[in-house]
Amino acid sequence: MKALILSGGKGTRLRPLTYTGAKQLVPVANKPILWYGIEAIVAAGITDIGIIISPETGEEVKQKTGSGDRFGAEITYILQDKPAGLAHAVKTARPFLGDSPFIMYLGDNLIADDLNNFRDEFKNKQLDALVLLRSVSNPSAFGVAELDDQGNLIRLVEKPQNPPSNLALVGIYFFAQTIHQAIDAIQPSARGELEITDAIDMLITQQKRVQALQLQDWWLDTGKKNDLLEANRIILDTRLESLQTGVIDSRSQVIGRVAIGNNSQIINSTIRGPVVIGENCHIENAFIGPYTSIGNQVHLIDTDLEHSVVLEGARIIGVEQRIVDSVIGQRAKLELAPQRPKALRFMIGDDSQVELV
Incomplete structure (x- = not known):
């Protein structure tokens, strides 16, 4: 069995962070979201992995993720020239997939x-197919x-105005090679994309063996800021x-995990876990509260x-008011002028500089 991970797309819901990088590389607990999927796939004994990349962010994904050695896998990078749907991604990957069964995993899922x-x-x-x-x-x-009274899968509907159920597709699928013939038989949707839901519906229409199973635990699609913060909270918690x-001076206090x-x-600071702090950081006269990740x-x-x-390389200086529920991009600079508000919330992209007055 092979694996196909989708790491293309434009990440519009996580802008401004994704103006300068791939959404799948945004870190959760200081590890790129994409890597959690790779690790889960390898833990299931699947080590031949293709990763779909886009022209805009593909080189960054390749550079950071590498050949797969660190995961015990072999990674092949597959360029999708345009975001034309999940089924189009499978079609693009056909030379890599061949006739092997495979798992398809959307790279921003946890x-x-x-x-x-x-x-x-x-x-x-x-x-x-298994969805x-x-x-x-x-x-x-x-x-x-949509399921029948016996729990059998009847059909899939992409982002319906009137949903037939509250059961969402998680973004992880298992396919036999028959999915390729189904994709060849479908047409682009109204939004101009080849939808994987249409291909699965084609399998159902052809009375192929298609099944759905429900997750028993949590699932997060990390496409928005609040989802990213929730994923960070859960990973730090579990x-x-x-x-x-690192070096912790005698005036500092570290509590919890x-x-x-x-x-x-760490100089004259209090850190109350769960918290993860990366390498070569300088933290002074600070309070770092629970569910915080620092690159x-x-x-x-x-x-x-x-x-x-x-994120990595950010500088926050002189902000003694509490910063909560925030995502601060790479190399962003945040400084506070003398007049100070009571509470602050941010989503700041890479290379930004913010002065509060």
């Missing part, structure tokens, strides 16, 4: 469930499944292990920060 059980269900029942579902409160924002290799990277300095080479001086993500 799930808690183990993929092994789904893989085994797909293989043991010799299915043509994963999760109940959501806003099904109109997703592809939605997977963070304390490991402090906190990871601090090499050569980072490498970040400077925080006279800063009060909580439930936020700060």
